[in-house]
Amino acid sequence: MTTLLRVEDLEFKQKPKRGFFKKQSKFTLSKVSFELNAGETLAILGENGSGKSLLGKLLVGAEVPSGGHIYLNGQKLSPYNLKQRCLNIRMVFQHSNESLNPGINVAKILGNPLILNTKLNASERQKKIEDTLKLVGLLPDHMFFYRHMLSDGQRQRLALAKALILDPQVIVADEPFAALDPSVRSQTINLIMKLQKDLGLGFIFISHNLGIIRHISDRVLIMQDGNLVETGKTDVIFNWPKSEYTEKLIKSHQSLITPR
Template sequence: MQTPLLQVKHISKTYQNSKGWFRNEKVQAIKSVSFDLKRAHTLAVVGEAGSGKSTLARILAGEMAPSAGDILLHGQNLNDTNQRQRCMDIRMIPQRPSLSLNPRLRVGMQILAPLVQHRSLTRSLRQQKLYATMRDVGLLEEHADYYPNMLSASQRLRVTLARAMIVDPEVLVFDQTLSAMDITMRAQLINLLTMLQQSRGMAYIMIGHQLSMIRHLADDVMVMQQGEVIEFSPTDEIFESPASEYTQRLIYAYNELVQGPNS
């Protein structure tokens, strides 16, 4: 049997919250989360605020360490991988991509930053990689000399995507990136991500609650509530016959929005 691209095994995260002098309260943000992800597949993670979605995203991207559990890529524990390689293997697109861009730096410099930091390439090869990645996400070469405020919101999103992709990651994590987009931008992103996944074979983890987009993109859906996984099924099963009461409420609200209350 082929080893999944990504294996998450019993990940937990506990925070210590101060409750005054000499008193700490333990808060378990994530409780023994496990899942597998295949190459060129998309997993959507949905749940209410405080369900642990964003904490999971930050752990996967290496921004914080889990309190317990393991993450394996190609069967190798990422705890045994050097941090530089880890930062290239799994990249995260933030919730508000435009805010992650430095308004004082040209776009090309910002896209190149991870490549300069994590890989040793000649200037010529870096430039070739920059232009190839920009073309892949639908940007023009001349955009490299622009500042972020000279671009549209859609183009700025493509810049953050190019910045994540320039080191050839295996997995892209979208931390509620979809929530601030209008319908047109979502449609553009669906087409772009589908094309990139087919050409590069990347796997996606989409954290959020935009069910219309998730239905188009995701192969599987994982539902979280209070730090636990309460349902994990193929996308069609989730939308057609949700098992948990919480998921049923999510799908009911989505159907009312899409089809109207009298359908």
């Protein structure tokens, strides 16, 4: 398989800030390295505060790393060239409401990134918006809707359309299903898996839901307190975990799904 994304020794050292009463603690993400192939899903798993969401932000350029390098198709990405990063690596957030402006309609939500990052004219932008809406299972007429007019599932599909509108090669999804009810969650998971197959996207899926991770991921990266604990193929990690921390996570998941 073709290596799409390569991360080498990526790290982040947060400078401590002083509050009114005490010095705030700093968070350090130790050196993390991994590869992502085209058409592959890498899951980043860990408890709250493990650094998994921070790692996602470093990949999309929302945070600047203290060290290390990110390569896309063998080309080094500059941590300061946000347009280069924005075009190729896009993010889907857990709460779609936070990423969708309630004051503008869907056409503008999807059209603004095209205006800022492409040379498409008005008619070409409209066609691109319609095609992307269809791609995620929405109707062309949805471009006239506002955020409050959409259901939770439709908002998450719109958030996915917003990530896809610039034809990225990698999608980073940070807990994209946590706020959805089970039936809508299942539909969204199936949609993402279909899009990945059809478009050859690389997916980085951040979660603590082991059931979903086991279902959709090819490989898993385990994080704890800002450190990379272990990584490997999903089946291998779930059946033969090397670290006590990974084994604890898997056993806690199995205790929830095993009938008493």
